Amino acid sequence: MRKKLDTRFPAARIKKIMQADEDVGKIALAVPLLVSKALELFLQDLCDRTYEITLRRGAKTMSSLHLKQCVQTFNVFDFLREIVSKVPDLGGADVGSEDRSSC
Amino acid sequence: MEPMDIVGKSKEDASLPKATMTKIIKEMLPPDVRVARDAQDLLIECCVEFINLISSESNEVCSREEKRTIAPEHVLKALEVLGFGEYIEEVYAAYEQHKLETMDTIRGGKWTNGAEMTEEEALAEQQRMFAEGACQNERWGYCPQTIRTRPDFRELTLGLLVCWNLKLETLGKHP
Numbered sequence: 409m410r411k412k413l414d415t416r417f418p419a420a421r422i423k424k425i426m427q428a429d430e431d432v433g434k435i436a437l438a439v440p441l442l443v444s445k446a447l448e449l450f451l452q453d454l455c456d457r458t459y460e461i462t463l464r465r466g467a468k469t470m471s472s473l474h475l476k477q478c479v480q481t482f483n484v485f486d487f488l489r490e491i492v493s494k495v496p497d498l499g500g501a502d503v504g505s506e507d508r509s510s511c
Numbered sequence: 512m513e514p515m516d517i518v519g520k521s522k523e524d525a526s527l528p529k530a531t532m533t534k535i536i537k538e539m540l541p542p543d544v545r546v547a548r549d550a551q552d553l554l555i556e557c558c559v560e561f562i563n564l565i566s567s568e569s570n571e572v573c574s575r576e577e578k579r580t581i582a583p584e585h586v587l588k589a590l591e592v593l594g595f596g597e598y599i600e601e602v603y604a605a606y607e608q609h610k611l612e613t614m615d616t617i618r619g620g621k622w623t624n625g626a627e628m629t630e631e632e633a634l635a636e637q638q639r640m641f642a643e644g645a646c647q648n649e650r651w652g653y654c655p656q657t658i659r660t661r662p663d664f665r666e667l668t669l670g671l672l673v674c675w676n677l678k679l680e681t682l683g684k685h686p
Contacts, residue, residue, distance in 0.1 A: 417527070417535070429566050429570070438583050445606075446561075446586070446595065451536070454557060455539045468545060469544075469547050471550050472549045475550055475557075484595070
């Protein structure tokens with residue numbers, strides 16, 4: 409189901425994000441391009457797997473809860489746990505609800 | 512040092528443009544699927560986090576190899592280490608494609624920068640400058656290193672001594 413994208417990720421922005429990390433120094437010219445492609449594949453995977461959960465729940469709209477459950481299901485998405493932790497589970501108090509908008 | 516604590520100050524304002532991301536997410540999903548607004552924002556955050564993850568790991572790979580610039584190979588290695596090994600093939604294909612596309616550009620322009628002189632020309636120029644200025648200039652060296660490497664250095668030195676002598680004579684300080 410991997411279609412060719414019409415829209416691309418902005419390479420300059422990717423480089424900017426990479427260099428926001430203080431430890432990161434120089435980056436070869438081609439690197440943002442590779443990261444861009446990897447990101448495309450990653451996002452596609454994330455969307456696909458989250459959508460499966462959306463379908464399974466019989467919903468028409470993909471919600472952040474579906475995304476959270478996706479992250480919790482697959483080990484490869486472990487690095488996203490903190491990001492989704494602010495999403496409240498159904499019927500329970502949300503864990504670690506810091507205000508992240510001031511980052 | 513906390514490992515990968517990217518939540519704090521290093522995250523700045525750098526994020527991915529929302530409009531572009533919305534379009535891309537739409538393209539990735541079946542046409543009639545809707546995505547809640549907060550889910551979209553969350554997906555964008557996940558993307559940024561992914562970039563941070565790859566950057567961080569690539570940087571580690573790079574350091575381990577004692578290099579200073581993160582290279583494509585480091586990124587590929589990082590993908591493998593992080594469990595995204597199945598992406599490597601396509602990512603590498605994209606890289607190869609990019610190389611092909613930029614090869615002509617590089618070959619065309621960069622190496623024909625005609626501003627350099629040949630070594631002979633440079634030495635001749637030096638000699639001219641030297642002959643002109645040696646007797647008037649109290650300091651010897653326009654470029655001591657270059658003088659030392661010149662083939663006719665001995666001859667030149669003798670010439671300089673003569674000049675110097677003449678100068679001293681003129682100043683009335685003949686030893």
